[in-house]
Amino acid sequence: MLEQQLVNGLTLGVIYALIAVGYTMVYGVIELINFAHGEVYMIGAFLCVTFITALGLPFYVSMLLAMGCAAGIGVTIDRVAYKPLRASPRLAVLITAIGMSIFLQNLAMIIWGSRPVPFPQDAVPAYLKETAFTFSGVHLTWLQLFIFAVTFSMMLLLYVIINHTRMGTAMRALAQNRTCSQLMGVNVNRVIAFTFALGSSMGAVAGVLVAVYYNTLSPTMGYVAGVKAFAAAVLGGIGSVPGAMLGGIVLGIAEALGAGYVSSLYRDGVAYAVLIAVIIFRPSGLLGKALVEKA
């Protein structure tokens, strides 16, 4: 029982980590809590379903297409809403971000309806539903293995991009000092757009994975997941990419254990409680700035 909870929590946690990375990267680069990120995650899932049902595309292709579209949406959000306010006070951008989040959520509600819809089952490869391994009572489905494989390859890709490409170097430079990196010839707006694209495509992947895992998606899914992923980012130390990964996993496990052993009614409450506790007692997070460079 405990082991099964741990496995389920870990599955959830790596997905949170995938969303949290989007929050933390944007925060690292422009110091903005991008509240609309949860909505990008939700729209990614809906786009994938639309590609499957309306265009009849296979699952993996739809997922890749949804990633691409989400990247475009992320860049558009930045262009339309945040870029004109780069010089404004922080409060103005934060309010815009909230407005954007609400706007996108309701737009999705108008386009796709406000009721939860199931993920089209016949599009999902059948073997994903089967149990891959069973040892000492713990069931691990192929779907869970698929989720682990996708998230870890994404994280690896992210690691390579941030640490071993010119763009990644520019991102890190921007995180340290925007003016100075501009003086060194970094095209600031292009780097910010790239950050949004990267984070949004990861959010979309997470959305698709969650929709398949729970077999349901709704326009409000981004709201709760967004807050939880943000809690994960704060838990790991906002601005730190490894922190977001760690935070996501810790939060996922804490939530599964909390729901299993304390009270399933307060399942969502675990994330909020962790969030408030971390902010109050250790605002720098698990891997705070002292330990990890901003990436």
Place this chain on the structure above:
Amino acid sequence: MPKKFLLPLFLAVALVFPLLPFANDYVLHVVTLVMVYMVLAMGLNVLPGFCGLLDLGFVGFYGVGAYTAGLLTVHYGVSLWIMVPAAVLNGALWGVVLGAPTLRLSGDYFAIVTFGFAELVVLFLTNEIWLTRGPLGLPGIDPVSVDLSFLNPAWIYEFEGERPYFYLGLAMLALVYVTMRRLEDSRLGRAWLAIREDQLAAASCGVNIYAYKIIAFGISAGVGALAGCFFARWTLFLSPDMFKFWESFLILCMVVLGGLGNIHGAMVGAAILIALGEVLRVVLPQLGLPNEARFLVYGLIMIFIMRFKPKGFFPKIAAAGEANPLIKRLRAQLEQHGGTSR
């Protein structure tokens, strides 16, 4: 017309309003709702408007106030006049408890903590069924009554219909309005504005930033609880759904629309958005859209206001600094000499 007659005129119109022929129950209900939201908007305005802190969980305090009032009435039959201070204090207490550890941190964290708090309030109200009856809601709250029967056995008056609540709401609105105006012009208000404009400068002028922020949060939370208290005794029914994040967002939208830090603006914003909400409630179903879609409009309003009119649609007509001829001349001189315009 001179500006000093404006306020008495408004008051006179408001006092006569319920007696007018077209003021039926529906109109009075909507106008009373507008007044509740005016109070809420003024309460929220203290944080983003005066102090520059984003509060995303204002509705949490509204809920705390409403449920404090509702539960005290249902279980103990407490009179409104004792309950109001109790609910306000309870709201303010939560504000201080929540604010004390978080206001030392940057504003972003504060926004998130308030958000988390409001969500926890809703979860608590939904799940602690033994106390709040959970999603079933809390019915059977007594209406307000004025009980002076200890002076004369006949002097007891129970509120019925919308009209007495309209006047009670007006009294609450007037109280909060006057308090806010006085606060704005007080030492406290000036300290808040200084914090909003530049924390570092304010601190070096001897403003205790931390203390003033906590006071602001406490006052804001108290006003939220006051409105909640009125709301509970007015609608006579509470349910956790009434205190979800949407409400916080709506109130924030009112403040943004009216111009951050502008008391009159917040009131106008409340009136516009409630009226808009009533119109959209009729229009949206005709277009075949769900009722929630009105938030699409609110979201757009927020984005566009911040983009094109960050001071809101009703910016202060004469903020002290802008009207002062000395400051005007100084600014003109600075610009002439190629200095910064700020």
